[in-house]
Amino acid sequence: MQSEWGDELEKKELRKHIIQRLQTIPDADRASIEEALTGHLVSSAVWQQADVIGITVSHGLEWNTEPIIQTAWKEGKTVCVPKCHPENRQMDFYIIHDYDQLETVYYKLREPIPEKTEKVAKQAIDLLVVPGLLFDREGYxxxxxGGYYDRFLTDFVHDKLALAANCQVVEKLPAEPFDIPVDAIITENGFLQQGGV
Structure with a gap:
């Protein structure tokens, strides 16, 4: 891959390219990568120090987060998951204790049911697992x-990391002034870059 990319049009091409790449990963390899990602995360110091975990309920091509959520519950951690508001591209996180507190919304996303859950303040989240399709070595x-995480991260002060296969990491991505990098990336080989964690 090239080392530099430019505008939003190129981002669309990058999305298309990596989605095609992810779709070709055999099921056995995907399961192996997911097991490694989960293992590296839940054995890390940043995980052990965190009491409140913010994480998406995975779907589609995203790496399976269910084992991570189950581990957090088993260890007595608080799990909160996002609910998106398409009208303003904002999102809020709600505490869940089981999957019965979720509903299926647009694009088959599973989100918390506000009436059955408790909203959590952004700064109460100790560790945020940020989804993405491609990452560079600086965490961009x-x-x-959708832009939801870009908006959410603007004043988020605690640890934020991402899970990505090696094929999702490149040297350099186009970054806008408002883009906020994650502090660390975990690949199947472990922590790629330590940043702030």
């Missing part, structure tokens, strides 16, 4: 195009 990312 190309997401799924």
């Amino acid at each position: 990312r190309v997401g799924f195009g």
Whole structure:
């Protein structure tokens, strides 16, 4: 891959390229990568120090987060998951104790039911697992195009990391002034870059 990319049009091409690449990963390899990602995360110091974990309920091509959520519950951690508000591209996190507190919304996303859950303040989240399609070695990312995490991260002060296969990491991505990098990336080989964690 090239070392530099430019504008939003190129980001769309990058999304298309990596989605095609992820779709070709055999199931056995995907399961092996997911097991490694989960293992590296839940054995890390940043995980052990965190009481409140913010994480998406995975779907589609995203790496399976269910084992991570189950581990957090088993260890007595608080799990909160996002609910997106398409009208303003904002999102809030709600504490869940089981999957019965979720509903399926647009694009088959599973999100918390506000009436059955408790909203959590942004700064109460100790560790945020940030999804994305591509990352560079400085922690900048190309997401799924909704912009929800870009907005959420603007004043988020605690640890934020991402899970990505080696094929999702490149040297350099286009970064806008408002883009906020994650502090660390975990690949199947372990922590790629330590940043702030």
